[in-house]
């Protein structure tokens with residue numbers, strides 16, 4: 001291995017949004033921009049660069065608010081990046097999320113034909129994210145972004161999505177979220193799971209060794225690819241009333257209802273994991289970051305008697321479940337999630353749909369769209385082969401069609417829930433690339 005392969009993470013060149021956890025509480029705004037003129041696009045980037053935070057000083061409170069910029073394949077083309085360079089990006093990114101809809105389970109109401117415009121069209125070029133613990137700093141970031149595009153001919157904002165944490169701190173189905181994320185070697189940010197070794201930086205940032213010991217393919221030229229990451233951005237509408245109706249129809253009393261809800265997620269509403277508290281919710285455990293992610297499955301709960309093998313969190317991160325077969329295979333499918341929630345919460349106890357749009361802006365960050373996001377989405381969320389239940393999908397976010405089942409292992413007899421519907425609808429999404437700060441400067445300067 002060449003010495004230069006084992007590089008320290010260049011935090012001052014990586015965008016903060018890649019490595020920094022989402023602040024709590026938070027307010028966020030996502031803007032989509034279209035570039036009609038490559039010179040205008042480059043001018044806008046030039047103005048924007050001073051406001052884009054790097055990942056340096058990871059523990060500074062200033063890092064809790066940031067502006068980040070990501071580009072789609074069409075966006076790079078709109079900036080007049082060369083054909084050879086465009087061709088060097090990952091195939092999933094080049095194709096775009098809409099082209100991969102069937103594979104991802106984005107069918108029926110979730111199909112690109114039904115997506116909110118401009119998602120899935122060739123108009124989505126730039127995705128700007130402004131995120132902050134408070135409204136004042138979010139607005140300040142947006143104002144700085146506005147300064148960059150306001151006076152630039154040939155650049156237009158074509159979509160805006162606001163997001164904010166609910167007063168309860170929970171996502172729309174009513175669960176604490178944003179708990180489990182992998183730690184990145186060299187990021188300076190501690191692991192939320194003391195039993196998970198930080199992952200090699202190349203799993204999340206291009207230009208570094210990944211868990212296979214290889215350097216992932218770098219988009220060319222090096223200055224463009226190095227210190228960049230891929231993003232899967234998805235607006236997922238949540239059918240909260242349908243979720244509540246389903247739970248009450250399946251259970252005999254409110255206590256059982258809460259148990260089934262927890263079994264579907266793998267955590268109680270407070271965030272307390274079933275792996276550590278299988279019988280009842282334990283809000284103190286849920287709120288304690290030193291304990292709420294400190295567990296594995298293989299030795300403590302091999303059959304899923306506490307946390308069902310088919311639950312959302314165990315599918316999305318089976319941790320050490322494959323220990324016997326191949327040590328560490330799960331490390332090839334880890335995902336950084338930077339999601340936020342949007343829309344007004346459905347008031348407690350309401351079971352009728354009020355027609356409001358609410359859900360999660362799901363944001364995956366990593367170096368491998370294919371073996372991380374797409375693998376988890378297709379094989380673990382929407383597939384059941386790996387857990388020996390080929391017909392089952394994720395009960396919370398899987399592409400169920402009303403005939404789905406969810407198995408809850410129990411002794412002496414397992415319990416099986418039937419007639420699972422789809423509780424989330426994809427309203428749009430894009431694959432993006434988050435360039436490093438030097439790549440942004442290279443793009444802004446017309447490739448010099």
Ligand code: HEM
Nearest residue numbers: 171175176177178179180236313316317360376377397424
């Ligand atoms: C609206 C859709 C979704 C909702 C409401 C949702 C909700 C949740 C909740 C409540 C948790 C537990 C708390 C936490 O660790 O953050 C969680 C964890 C997680 N979710 Fe989701 N999720 C959604 C979509 C997805 C999708 C589509 C994927 C993957 C493609 C995914 C991957 C994960 C992962 C990797 C974890 C962490 C698991 C762990 O490390 O234990 N989620 N999600």
